[in-house]
Amino acid sequence: MKNILVVGAGGQIGSELVPHLQKIYGNSNVVAADINTKCADVFKDGPFELLDALDAQKFADIVKKYKIDTIYNMVALLSATGEKNPQLAWKINMGALMNSLEIAREFNCAVFTPSSIGAFGPNSPKDNTPQDTIMRPTTIYGICKVTGEMLGDYYFQKYGVDTRSVRFPGIISNVTLPGGGTTDYAVEIYYGAIQQKHYVCPLPEGTYLDMMYMPDALDACVQLMEADPSKLKHRNSFNVTAMSFEPSQIYAAIKKRIPDFTMEYDVDPVKKAIADSWPNYMDDSCAREEWGWNPKWNLETMTDDMLKVIGEKYKAGLLK
Template identity: 50%
Template sequence: MERILVIGACGQLGSELTNELGRLFGNSNVIASDISQPVSAISDFTFEQLDVMNADRLNDIVKTHSITQIYHLAAILSAKGEENPKWAWNLNMTGLLNVLETAKENQLRIYWPSSIAVFGPSTPRANTPQDTVMDPNTVYGISKLAGERWCEYYHEKYGVDVRSLRYPGLIGYKSLPGGGTTDYAVDIYHKALRNEPFECFLSEDTYLPMMYMSDAIKATLDLMQAPADHIKVRSSYNVSAISFSPKEIVAAIQKEIPEFSASYEPDFRQAIADSWPDSIDDSVARNDWGWSPNYDLDKMTSDILENLPALLSEFEQA
């Protein structure tokens, strides 16, 4: 029986992934952890408070709960990382190395997310290939690129079964935005349902690769459940679902809420977005382990506008 530890379980991805892992393996076999106090979304799980930079505490939790897999999601995202680069680098890198060392010592399977932030100004912007120029110019992207090299190193040198995806922007409705450059595509739905105009911090024609949270969970679990001999890439796989601009997401919302309006006031996050691809070639993931998304922009928008209203009052009280 698998025993799974989720690090960063209180975050946007972490809370939804924890619940899906509980559905697959049973809540009693999934341990949620975070540096923060537990949130209501993971109240049905055993919770351990954990600063992933504390290697001894991490090892204690792994041994206490007989952990076999770790999903390491704790990180400082792009926009917040630029506000405090040394802090972001230290947390992102030390946390990953602690997890990899624990995996080596305890023969664990590891999931660690990378990001399209590993690409940069010299990367081909359209249909960015799996193997290409990578020259990130944000501390988040630099730490993710370094992390990819460490993951492959631990697999090649020590046999660690580490697996990773380069997430595009993730869009979900079950938690608030978490400080990423692509988080405008989460906040915009909140404004639309509150009948408020939306001021976007990116220009209207800024295309970025995106993915609905349901597809992100699907991709993560598909990868982790694939046979080891199907996993040919041990740095990180490209995955893709949707590419759209702020103007296009506004148009998708207006199909259901015609009175919704948006304005555009680009800030420092525009330069971050301009260094990332417009679209991603994920043919390697499709060929190796059968990746395929379920949601396009209109289907995602309809699902969010149907389900988010029930949670708005909860967010306002938080």
């Protein structure tokens, strides 16, 4: 049985990844770690450790204490947030990754670190973006992700560390709120539909972006880490996607279910510039061929589920 450490467990993906892993591997075999003290109240079903991922000694002590063999490094400042303080984004994103890799090398751990569509740049092909192509991102977030992919491959080739990664698209969740990403509108719009019957979209019509529903994202993490290593040709990092849409399409899907829902545009130039530098949709055939990636959710089924869950929270008075 694996002993797993999720660093950055309080983030958008980490907060749902921990219980997902606990269901598979057992509560006591999944350790949640985060710098936020409030997370101790969230992760009550299994071990929790307060950790600043930049503190290499404490990080290593936790790995040793729990005999960890797999590290999920989910620490990151996201794209739009990172542009506000690029120096801090580099310090956190790269510091947490280097500590994860070095500790994995010392204690013989496997490492999962998510990359992103943000790793691509304006010179990358926009449509059917290949697995292997030019990657010259124009955001500090993207620069961190490309560097992280290269470091992951380096630690695998030089030290034999079992590093694996996926390039996540925008992640849509009905559990955790957005955390400063360019694709956050695709989460916020559902809350706007339920709470105000109106949404102000920060991206212009026609801005296509790859997206994925959280259940598929969690499956991708586990499926890749469980994959036969002899079949992995790319490792860091696989394109994965489930759907691609632009604002008017997600609006139409919601309006079909909530007829009085309205939307207007108030374009955020920073988010627009970031989105314009990213792919419209990625080619994820390598992930499908090398480890059987096959998403289960699309825009229609996701919209049904999002509105159902968020609507129930709203009726129960659980939304602010």
